[in-house]
Amino acid sequence: MTQRAMLCPRCRRLIGSDESNCSWCGASRPAAWRQATARIWGGFDGDWPVKAIITVNIVFYILSLVLSTHGGPSLNPFSMLTPDQTSLVLLGGTGTIPIDRFGRYWTVLSANYLHGGILHLLFNLMALRQIAPWVRQEYGISRMFIIYTLGGMCGYVISYLAGVPLTIGASAAVCALIGALLYFGRSRGGAYGAAVYREVGGWVIGLFIFGLMMPGINNWGHGGGIIGGIVVGMMLGYGERKPETAFHRFLALLCAITTAGVLGWAVFDAFAP
Secondary structure, three states, X not given: OXXXXXXXXXXXXXXXXXXXXXXXXXXXXXXXXXXXXXXXXXXXXXXXXXXXXXXXXXXXXXXHHHHOOOOOOOOOHHHHHOOOHHHHHHOOOEOHHHHXXXXXXXXXXXXXXXXXXXXXXXXXXXXXHHHHHHHHHHHOHHHHHHHHHHHHHHHHHHHHHOOOOOEOOOHHHHHHHHHHHHXXXXXXXXXXXXXXXXXXXXXXXXXXXXXXXXXXXXHHHHHHHHHHHHHHHHHHOOOOOOOOOHHHHHHHHHHHHXXXXXXXXXXXXXXXX
16 A cells, blocks of 8 residues: 655654655654554544534533423523533532442543533633643643543542532643643743743633632632643653653543543433433
């Protein structure tokens, strides 16, 4: 089968169709199956995993509205766009109530895809759309998704240990991405690293102040997500110091399969007669 020109997985420069090694950095051309995996996961549009996360969040928000049973007509249009607590618990809200009473430990993952209202959803998705591409640029697609998944879970584990009874939202996972950028800026150093650290540090301060001023904000989840993002980002490394490997792609695929399984089970359990 004729080879095609491709981007080098290490330096991201072009490897010609007749080359077995990158002429820039010397890296070997990946095997055909690895190229196929990279195309499936990364695609030609590197933002598609971010769009997929956004889509799943929107779908689960709609499902939570479908499951909700509001008592009657309301003059407040936003009340029609607010799922009730029962639907959120059924679809995978987390906290001491779902975990301790019902043994739903998997909700530390599913809660990252649920929201309590239209403004809650829009705020988190706008933050995700701004931050995730930046993390993808510095860490790569696979590591970005790993940080989003594991960091968000870490946020909700800490929230559970702090005794929060019921909580939801993508903000723990978004804060994990912020934590990864904090680590990147601090570790990289230089003018660019310092600029990243200052800007992201400003977001952290803003989140802290916002959490103190607004009722119902899960500051434990936010703080846990930031810590999780720092730790996972440190363990995985970022692109300038450590290129993405087959292990990173495998771990990202495992996160995707686990997420799909957990969310699929949540839907089945919620709608089962």
